[in-house]
Amino acid sequence: MSRLNEANIILAKEIIGRYPKARSATIPLLHLSQQQNGYVTNAAIAHVAELVGATSAEVLGTATFYEMFKFEPVGKYLVNICGTMSCQLLGADELMHHAEERLGVKAGGTTADGMFTLEHAECQAACTEAPNMQVNYRHCHRMTTNAFDQLIEDLAAGRLDGEIPPHGTLARVRQQIPADKAAGVASLASPAAPAWFPAPEAKP
Amino acid sequence: MNTYPWAAGYIDDGDRPKIVTSRFHLEDSYTLERYHATGGYAGLRAALGRTPAQVHDEVRGATVLGRGGAGFPAGVKWGLMPAEKYPRYLVVNGDESEPGTYKDRLLMERDPHQLIEGSLIAAYAAGLAQVFLYIRGEMPLAHERVATALNEAYAAGYIGRNILGSSFSVDIVLHWGAGAYVVGEETALIESLEGKRGEPRLKPPYFPAAIGLYGQPTIVNNVETLSNLPWLLTNGAQAFTAIGTETSPGTRMVAVSGHVKRPGVYEIVNGTTTFRDLLYGDEFSQGIRDDNELKAFVPGGGSAPWFTPDQLDLPFEGKLVGAAGSMLGSGAIMVMDETTDIPKAALTLTHFYAAESCGQCTPCREGGTWLERVLQRIVDGRGTHADLDQLMEIGESICPGDFPHAASERLGLAATPFPYKMTTICFVGPSAYAPVHSALTLFRDEFEARIPASATRARKQIPVTAVGAH
């Protein structure tokens, strides 16, 4: 079953309710489905489309634009090695080469045990900490080949389970907007100036 | 010198004023408790004690230049919205992905309440009825910190209905991206927020201030830009403009990466700090690694034309850097020492922009791909001299006319100032060309050295006219 489950449907509806137009929730709901299943399934696309009032083709069109959405199963850990300039200047190619050897797969591949998927990635906003990489988007700074081997060992042994959730889970804290505190969406149906915002005074 | 394990990359050295990084030395700077204890939400209170127009004037008077790339003053931008069209929205641009740029992620992870407070001040001043805080997908820690801070701020009455008992009511909705560089462009950000592919819109007519999210007036501001507002409202425009220069007041966060001894993210005084200070100064990056010679540096993110040691004494100031042939962009300096393989470095950046093209414009989609292929051929030692001219011709199809570049004493070259003309909707196309143009203009000899002698002969033996004759 790869439609959203009951708990996630409740969450999805809550998320949709925060936007003036339901379709704005497309990407958050795709993330939710990826968190549930590890990747984005066809059934999930159809379900998200139903929920946001779009066609499956529209949701698929959106989903395929973004690199983080995967349409086939990937490893429990997505290992992304930055190859952009600052990292490249400081050894990204060597790190990638080592990673391919250590994991026994080429960039883009998944290890036979389904634990690791290795990917080339672009600038991860940690350029001063080159060469940089991410595991399930958690940053690993100033990587060396030794540090890489240690990291892979720790991940395989489950020693980092507390810090790095399986692929698909992004933030482990969600925003909550309590109903009694919410200002409410700025709906297109109410085109008045906000209450606190007086029209500019007419020039005398 | 101080560094902090919880703010990797940030370096706090010397005695400079701090506006946006003043809490980075505190391990728990992201909590509401610490934020309160360090003057947090005083700016919002100060704002609510005045009319929106007064707050807007204060921000306009301080000339808070946008920190996302274009450097447009925030107060002026807010004034561009049509007077009688509501609702209006604020979209906070936390998509940081320009090569070399590392500051917005730190601001979101280390001081989320400062960003929230800044967003609230902007919403109050400009009559923005809902805020969407768009964070790059690949930053889960920033999500967690901002989500937690939002939850705390709702509970404490800083966000939501009747904020601090006033008539000011606004929700801030945390939104997350899913990996696409071009989405950082403001109109693409809006498309993405509408649930669509992140393809930039044509300007005109789609200037967000007039026609933005759902066709409504929308302000898009960068994370660092908004993070300045709490300090500004607490201390006043006069204190703000007392730092920096008249055209570039305040501070800026700058990341210096690549071949320096001490790569780091620094909050610097805007407009006066020179590139020499940043690359060689004791308070900053302390020189080139292994005491090598500096070959070139990118002064403002991967899109910026390159500088060489000739430009070291320029201050970090937008107008001067523009006249010298480049731009400050997103505050990202990438340094290349004498060992750098220049054609390869250009290829790395061109590959980035070619891969990130959304594909709407032919010159960007095709041109970027061709630039990358031809460059790859040259780097692999399979290029010809004709390839070098072809790179420039492809560039001409993306950016017709003179392309900006730095002056070079060695080459007897004068600068061509920023900006350029372009045939594309957004700057991704030109950005694929910028590194190629800079590298070829300033280091043509390194490309020529890569071309095998046999290639030159082979090309000369084929008369050009014969190609199309059959």
Ligand SMILES: Cc1cc2nc3c(=O)[nH]c(=O)nc-3n(C[C@H](O)[C@H](O)[C@H](O)COP(=O)(O)O)c2cc1C
């Ligand atoms: C291709 C492209 C990518 C961009 N990426 C970002 C980005 O990641 N973050 C950002 O704040 N601005 C980015 N910008 C600039 C935005 O379009 C916009 O100018 C900025 O967010 C406005 O905020 P500011 O006025 O506060 O600087 C990008 C622009 C282009 C053309």
Ligand code: SF4
């Ligand atoms: S320039 Fe490139 S990225 Fe920008 S809109 Fe055109 S095709 Fe898309």
Ligand code: FES
């Ligand atoms: S270049 Fe690798 S993190 Fe920016």
